[in-house]
Amino acid sequence: MKKSRFRALKIFSTFLVFFIVGGVIFGVWYVKQLEEVVSAKFEGRKWQFPSKIYSDTYLLYAGMNVRSEELWEKLRRLGYRESRNGPSSKGEYRFLKKESLLEIYLHDFVYPLETFKGTPVRISLQGTTVTRMENLDSGEELFSLELEPELVTGLYDRIWEERRLVNLSDVPSLLVRAILAIEDERFYNHRGIDPVAILRASWANLRSGGVVQGGSTLTQQLMKNFFLGDERTLQRKIKEVLMALVAERKYSKEEILENYLNEIYLGQKGAQGIFGVWEAAQFYFFKGLPELTIGETALLAGLIKAPNRYSPYRSAEAATKRRNIVLGKMLEERLITRGQYEAALREVIQQRELVKVANDAPFYIDFLKRELAENYSHEVLTAEGLRIFTSLDLQLQRIAEKALVDGLKRLEESYPYLRKRGEEDHLEGAIAVIKPQTGEIKAMVGGRDYQKSQFNRVFQARRQPGSTFKPFTYLAALMYGSEEGGKKFTPVTSVDDSPFTWSYEGQEWTPRNYKEEYFGAVTFRTALEKSLNSATVRIAKEVGINKIRDVAYRLGIESALPALPSMVLGGIE
Structure with a gap:
């Protein structure tokens, strides 16, 4: 009996030893794996930076006519806020109706070739006309000024995390x-986990009967944000603690703190997540970090606990209460004086309108993405933080969209037979607005409703160019002259504009002028100015179809051009 008990005890002891040794080996291996994960994050690429697409700037100049409602809307979309006492900080404006004066404290903005520092300006109006502009700091007269571009959208993979590293x-x-006072006051005294904070939080939660305080250290928060997400399980918590211990062993407090300040989530702006203290300062206060007041500093620190609940965009009252709690903690820790504390309490947090980034030019952006994809990979566009400046005029874009919808509605009402398949058969159209001096595309509407159809009729649809093709014929004539006889064409060369028939490859084709109106002998220039079909085709016959086609290809036409006489009048797709 004793032998069997001894044998059983021996077997149990052996299993226990193996279990303990195996557990230790597994634990060492598991911690080693976590160490590799933490090291890869700290020493590799930590974040992806979406590319951002901007509109064109909004130019104001002396003598310009402006519609006040359009200008106020522009200021609103750029995040400017009205001030009754005059603009004292960047992003504020005031309109003095009686004096017809508009005062704006311009935002800072980093342009491709220069960094613009915001200054206060005054714009004098007479009716709807800009009569004078001046810099309020220097008194210097300005003959033009630009409001910064609008952020139209971003190019990102799954989640738009907006941050700037500091x-x-x-x-x-x-x-x-x-931040340390309110989030982890013993940060420099612990090694990743803080038993004192855990006990304090447990006691506070026990007394309140719910979770009112957390015991996680700043390092634990960083590990959770970097790797683990928000699920509340024991397994996740153990992993978080182990990773925090690993991070504290391998990296300095300064490295951990810097990563935390860049990683922390601090709010939401539509699809954009606001991450890091620099981005938060811009989002909430339109300021750089060195420009923050004590009250703004306290609010920024207080937002970490629940950024969307305490956001001044959501509730100025909740934001004020949270800020005051942090100010009290700062006073308690002697970070500020009593006088600074009381002055910060008097800072007014105003309820502000949150202007979300919304892609207001989807057809334009789709076209732009297609162009970008020819030179940049998806990985570069979604991770390298490119800033893409376009010629897009969002005001023109909205006007073009409305013009297309209203115009198509009028056509449907005036000519019901155009809707061949009944009431559900809507007409479609497209608009491209191009600045002729530069070729810049200022607006693009590829269809009636982007939500119903993303087919962009500006560049995806095929259509006959019609008379817009005629200049290729006239250019070829000036370049090459006649195929037979060496005749040269000049703007005053006489051309016959009368009915005729062109015989080619056993077929006949007779071009006709608009309303069958012919002018007889006209100059080369007149034939182009009046877009005369018969005269144009006569010139083409002398020059030769192949030479005209060659000029069109050289000037950028990519579609196949059949060598047919009708090509001359744009009768091809």
């Missing part, structure tokens, strides 16, 4: 200390 040394020390 070094720890570039973050004001008061902001860093405020």
